[in-house]
Amino acid sequence: MNATINLEKHFPVLLKELVSIISPLYGGTFIDCTFGAGGYSKKILENKTNNIIAIDRDNSVNSIATKFKSKYKERFEFYNIKFSEIDQIQKDNIKAIIFDLGYSLNQISDLNRGLSFKSKGKLDMRMGLNDFSCDEVISKMSQQSLFKIFKYFGDEKYAKPISKKIVQLRENKKIETENLVQIIEEIKKKKSGKNKSTKIFQALRIFVNKEITELINGLIKAYNILPIGGVMAVVTFHSIEDKIVKFFFKEYSEIKNASRYLPKNISSKKYFNLINKKPIIPCRTEVKFNPPSRSAKLRFAYKLENGCDFKKFLKYFDYLKEIENLNFDA
Numbered sequence: 001m002n003a004t005i006n007l008e009k010h011f012p013v014l015l016k017e018l019v020s021i022i023s024p025l026y027g028g029t030f031i032d033c034t035f036g037a038g039g040y041s042k043k044i045l046e047n048k049t050n051n052i053i054a055i056d057r058d059n060s061v062n063s064i065a066t067k068f069k070s071k072y073k074e075r076f077e078f079y080n081i082k083f084s085e086i087d088q089i090q091k092d093n094i095k096a097i098i099f100d101l102g103y104s105l106n107q108i109s110d111l112n113r114g115l116s117f118k119s120k121g122k123l124d125m126r127m128g129l130n131d132f133s134c135d136e137v138i139s140k141m142s143q144q145s146l147f148k149i150f151k152y153f154g155d156e157k158y159a160k161p162i163s164k165k166i167v168q169l170r171e172n173k174k175i176e177t178e179n180l181v182q183i184i185e186e187i188k189k190k191k192s193g194k195n196k197s198t199k200i201f202q203a204l205r206i207f208v209n210k211e212i213t214e215l216i217n218g219l220i221k222a223y224n225i226l227p228i229g230g231v232m233a234v235v236t237f238h239s240i241e242d243k244i245v246k247f248f249f250k251e252y253s254e255i256k257n258a259s260r261y262l263p264k265n266i267s268s269k270k271y272f273n274l275i276n277k278k279p280i281i282p283c284r285t286e287v288k289f290n291p292p293s294r295s296a297k298l299r300f301a302y303k304l305e306n307g308c309d310f311k312k313f314l315k316y317f318d319y320l321k322e323i324e325n326l327n328f329d330a
């Protein structure tokens with residue numbers, strides 16, 4: 001993809017808050033799982049004792065990574081991989097692993113990528129390293145599968161009529177971005193609010209980019225490569241992501257007793273030290289300066305123990321992974 005990267009337009013969210021969490025650990029390697037425009041990496045590299053390993057699935061950020069490489073030399077490495085493949089990275093002295101989920105402003109505002117309902121033409125929505133585009137989803141998936149995607153990933157009340165209309169219309173014509181927006185607007189015409197397409201577009205982006213599977217596998221693999229004492233910090237942008245991250249940290253930071261007849265605290269371990277139960281959110285000034293930051297939530301935890309199997313976590317979100325694994329014949 002050949003997006004033009006506009007560094008000036010991008011403001012890293014919750015940057016001050018993130019730095020205050022990780023700075024006590026400065027002096028070592030930090031993994032930035034979502035390099036994007038490099039806002040977090042740049043700030044961390046200001047401290048000369050820090051190194052960055054950056055990851056991004058979008059190869060349009062290669063040009064930014066090349067500039068970082070020439071400036072920071074051996075203190076900076078970039079991998080164009082998905083963060084679910086983070087276990088490919090072998091490094092000692094990792095201090096923190098950071099995720100800033102979702103899309104950069106550069107990606108959303110590049111209308112050729114079709115991530116936004118403001119785009120025109122072919123429905124694409126690929127972030128990079130994908131198996132298929134949104135065009136294939138809209139033109140091939142069954143009505144039942146489209147319904148599930150819209151309902152579970154978009155929490156869309158009108159999932160049924162919208163999925164029915166898509167299947168009906170595609171018999172005669174190719175559905176492009178503007179047609180999809182029109183379908184949604186016609187079905188939701190009585191609903192107030194400006195962006196009637198937001199939920200359907202979110203659902204399709206999640207499905208095309210397998211965001212749920214990426215997040216679940218990314219979190220588990222990050223835990224596996226992080227040494228004890230290291231920190232995991234995750235910024236989420238929508239409620240499904242936040243639900244997953246909240247469960248991941250909370251479930252394994254409390255001591256659970258298998259039976260109420262057992263003496264307390266003997267049946268299982270604590271794998272994380274969770275300092276804040278509530279997420280950190282942007283202050284009013286940040287939201288005013290950068291309105292898209294309003295939905296951001298930052299959660300973090302320190303790793304206490306190795307050996308967590310995450311069975312309950314995997315089982316709890318299996319229903320979402322199943323929807324992401326729906327195939328084109330279902």
Ligand SMILES: C[S@@+](CC[C@H](N)C(=O)[O-])C[C@H]1O[C@@H](n2cnc3c(N)ncnc32)[C@H](O)[C@@H]1O
Binds near residue numbers: 013037040
């Ligand atoms: C919100 S932006 C990150 C912005 C960055 N923190 C900054 O300050 O510039 C999210 C980035 O993560 C990347 N990304 C999203 N999901 C990913 C995944 N599963 N693996 C690797 N990169 C991913 C996107 O391509 C995008 O560039």
